[in-house]
Amino acid sequence: MMYAECIVRxxxxxxxxxxxxxxxxxxxxxxxxxxPKTGKVYIEDIELDYIDGFDEFKDLSHxxxxxxxFLKDNRCTIHEIRPKSxxxxxxxxxxxxxxCPALKSLKKFLKAFNPDKVEYKVDEDSIEPxxxxxxxxxxxxxxxxxxxxxxxxxxxxxLEKNLNLEIR
Numbered sequence: 001m002m003y004a005e006c007i008v009r010x011x012x013x014x015x016x017x018x019x020x021x022x023x024x025x026x027x028x029x030x031x032x033x034x035x036p037k038t039g040k041v042y043i044e045d046i047e048l049d050y051i052d053g054f055d056e057f058k059d060l061s062h063x064x065x066x067x068x069x070f071l072k073d074n075r076c077t078i079h080e081i082r083p084k085s086x087x088x089x090x091x092x093x094x095x096x097x098x099x100c101p102a103l104k105s106l107k108k109f110l111k112a113f114n115p116d117k118v119e120y121k122v123d124e125d126s127i128e129p130x131x132x133x134x135x136x137x138x139x140x141x142x143x144x145x146x147x148x149x150x151x152x153x154x155x156x157x158x159l160e161k162n163l164n165l166e167i168r
Contacts, residue, residue, distance in 0.1 A: 002091050002122050004106060004158055006115035012130045014121075015090055015109045015140075016152030020101045027067045028098055035063040042076040044050035044083040091120040105149065112143055114116050 002017040016044050033042045036059065038049055070078045076086070090096070090103045109120065113136070145153065 001127065001152065001156070002120070003090070004115075005119045005121055006110070006113060007117040008115045008136070010037060011132060011136070013113065013115075013132050013136050014127075014130060014156035015106060015113065016149055016156055017106045018102055018146065018148045019109075021074045022101060023071050024087075024098050025096075025100065026071040026076065029085075029089065029096055030066065030067050030068040031085055032068050032081065033063050036054050036060045036061075041069070041097055044085060054123060073141050080091050088112070091122055105145075109140065109143055109145070112139060129156055131160040132157045134159055134161055 002019075004015045006013050008013060031044055034040075035042065042063075042082070068076075069075055070082075076082055085093070090098070090100050095103055136157070137153075140153055141150070
């Protein structure tokens, strides 16, 4: 899971990044290189034997950067073992010109929460929810998150009715 861990008025709150699965990052930022001389596919530090789909490039005399061959129906078919650059996009890399709709949504949430501090977290395995005031939940809901964003918000944060925000 990817999220922004924020300090807001002395409380820790986690704002989720929920991928829209548009596939634009995989198509436009792919670091997959096909070398027709060797017939191999290179993805960062991974070397693979030929993968179907590169026939149009077989007569080239030089390596070529190609759209990610693991993107099928806007889903990553190797999501669990995807390369580091894919795991870190876009929270640790920035948008890089993709115009990521999920990053826009996260920025909208961050702007509304106006955090004192933000730290981005990527692929944390077991995440203990943090206790947040009910007002933070109400603010998040008022921003009209998607069902997936709301579900992720509730996994990352635990509502605590006894926590009160100080008026500043």
